[in-house]
Amino acid sequence: MSLRLHDTATRSTRDFLPLEPGRVSIYVCGATVQAAPHIGHIRSGVSFDILGRWLAASGYDVTFLRNVTDIDDKILAKAVEEGRPWWAVAAHYERAFAEAYAILGCLTPTLEPRATGHVPAMITLMQRLIDSGHAYASDGDVYFDVASFPEYGALSGQRISEMLAAEDADPDARKRDPRDFALWKGTRDDGPGWETPWGVGRPGWHLECSAMAGMYLGSSFDIHGGGLDLVFPHHENEIAQSRGVGDGFAQYWMHNAWVTTAGEKMSKSLGNSLLVTEVVKRVRPVELRFYLGSAHYRSHIEYSEGALADAAAGYRRLEGFVTRAVERLGATAVAGAGEFNDLPGPFVEAMDDDLGVPAALAVIHETVSEGNRLLADAHSSDEELAGVLGSVRRMLDVLGVDPLAPQWAGDSGGADAAHAALDALINERLAARQAAREARDFAAADAVRDSLRAAGVLIEDTPAGPRWSLEA
Numbered sequence: 443m444s445l446r447l448h449d450t451a452t453r454s455t456r457d458f459l460p461l462e463p464g465r466v467s468i469y470v471c472g473a474t475v476q477a478a479p480h481i482g483h484i485r486s487g488v489s490f491d492i493l494g495r496w497l498a499a500s501g502y503d504v505t506f507l508r509n510v511t512d513i514d515d516k517i518l519a520k521a522v523e524e525g526r527p528w529w530a531v532a533a534h535y536e537r538a539f540a541e542a543y544a545i546l547g548c549l550t551p552t553l554e555p556r557a558t559g560h561v562p563a564m565i566t567l568m569q570r571l572i573d574s575g576h577a578y579a580s581d582g583d584v585y586f587d588v589a590s591f592p593e594y595g596a597l598s599g600q601r602i603s604e605m606l607a608a609e610d611a612d613p614d615a616r617k618r619d620p621r622d623f624a625l626w627k628g629t630r631d632d633g634p635g636w637e638t639p640w641g642v643g644r645p646g647w648h649l650e651c652s653a654m655a656g657m658y659l660g661s662s663f664d665i666h667g668g669g670l671d672l673v674f675p676h677h678e679n680e681i682a683q684s685r686g687v688g689d690g691f692a693q694y695w696m697h698n699a700w701v702t703t704a705g706e707k708m709s710k711s712l713g714n715s716l717l718v719t720e721v722v723k724r725v726r727p728v729e730l731r732f733y734l735g736s737a738h739y740r741s742h743i744e745y746s747e748g749a750l751a752d753a754a755a756g757y758r759r760l761e762g763f764v765t766r767a768v769e770r771l772g773a774t775a776v777a778g779a780g781e782f783n784d785l786p787g788p789f790v791e792a793m794d795d796d797l798g799v800p801a802a803l804a805v806i807h808e809t810v811s812e813g814n815r816l817l818a819d820a821h822s823s824d825e826e827l828a829g830v831l832g833s834v835r836r837m838l839d840v841l842g843v844d845p846l847a848p849q850w851a852g853d854s855g856g857a858d859a860a861h862a863a864l865d866a867l868i869n870e871r872l873a874a875r876q877a878a879r880e881a882r883d884f885a886a887a888d889a890v891r892d893s894l895r896a897a898g899v900l901i902e903d904t905p906a907g908p909r910w911s912l913e914a
């Protein structure tokens with residue numbers, strides 16, 4: 443079986459056939475940078491990061507664009523609220539998003555184009571739409587003529603005749619039809635504006651994605667992604683703009699589901715406790731990523747502290763195997779064990795089935811159980827254990843959560859230099875404790891354990907000898 447993806451446009455899961463063999467081009471709608479990201483915002487980043495990682499693991503050369511909407515009514519409103527220029531607001535929250543993506547180990551996109559840097563491409567696209575009869579200028583604004591594009595509504599499964607008015611325009615008579623949407627909004631106050639043949643103004647939200655996707659990925663590209671809330675009107679409008687000028691545009695449309703609270707899409711009104719920067723004070727970043735990435739991307743995640751804690755505990759079980767295997771095998775053996783193992787067939791099948799992460803995780807859990815059996819058996823072969831460890835790490839890496847990846851190694855107490863130094867020091871203390879025990883000086887042995895505990899190091903006696911871990 444090869445990769446199959448659920449395509450919103452056809453409402454079916456179908457074989458993925460790239461336009462160019464061996465290469466995949468992806469455009470994902472990124473953030474409107476007007477507030478710090480909460481975990482609902484960042485789920486899209488994690489979902490499409492897993493897609494990119496899986497395509498790369500499958501041998502594709504991946505080009506991944508994720509735009510930054512840095513001019514928008516919401517940003518202008520925030521600028522008034524915060525009493526600073528709109529561009530300072532946009533830059534501030536763009537950095538907050540960049541930080542959140544990095545905290546969660548999302549790979550850096552090939553390019554993150556900003557709307558404000560692409561006004562010439564937008565002007566060209568608008569001119570083409572006007573020339574082809576799909577758009578019209580009206581008193582400084584430019585609108586897309588929805589009635590000129592019979593396919594309008596196909597992505598979201600709506601008929602034009604049943605649609606409501608587009609929300610993104612001033613409630614005035616500039617539009618010919620209330621369902622027409624703004625490509626460009628004339629500047630009527632002292633707000634920001636760029637010169638165009640139709641007057642000074644700023645882009646409507648939808649236009650930028652068509653212009654930037656076309657500029658970098660060409661008239662047709664493979665996959666367009668975004669959150670489920672973007673299907674209508676945003677993606678419907680992107681299709682109208684790009685196909686309106688004859689571009690093939692996206693071949694597959696993928697939409698990730700939401701993080702919900704009480705069944706509703708998570709919103710800013712929930713306060714700060716679900717900001718990425720706050721949640722990672724309650725669980726480690728890798729655990730938050732595991733939580734957001736372990737559900738199927740098309741399933742809503744109903745947020746609860748309990749579910750987050752369960753996910754964190756589940757991840758620690760997987761990580762515990764990796765840590766113990768490294769302890770037994772030593773860092774040198776581990777260095778070679780990761781990247782060269784084949785991924786288990788059932789894992790590949792699960793991921794090829796529309797990124798079936800839950801089924802893929804079941805394979806990881808089974809493999810870890812097998813690894814734990816090898817660890818418990820003092821006579822098991824190191825080679826076999828190294829093979830299992832390599833498989834587990836490769837699978838976890840596809841999900842972006844390999845505990846020994848440089849992103850997480852310092853965090854997890856993995857095989858980094860600090861860990862090695864600490865390990866040497868603690869082992870010295872444990873040897874002293876063992877010597878005290880053999881001399882039946884239990885007070886001295888207990889004192890070693892207590893001093894380690896006071897330093898935050900917990901000792902567990904196992905059949906294979908004492909094992910240490912850092913207090914959570």
Ligand SMILES: [Zn+2]
Nearest residue numbers: 471472651676
């Ligand atoms: Zn977009």
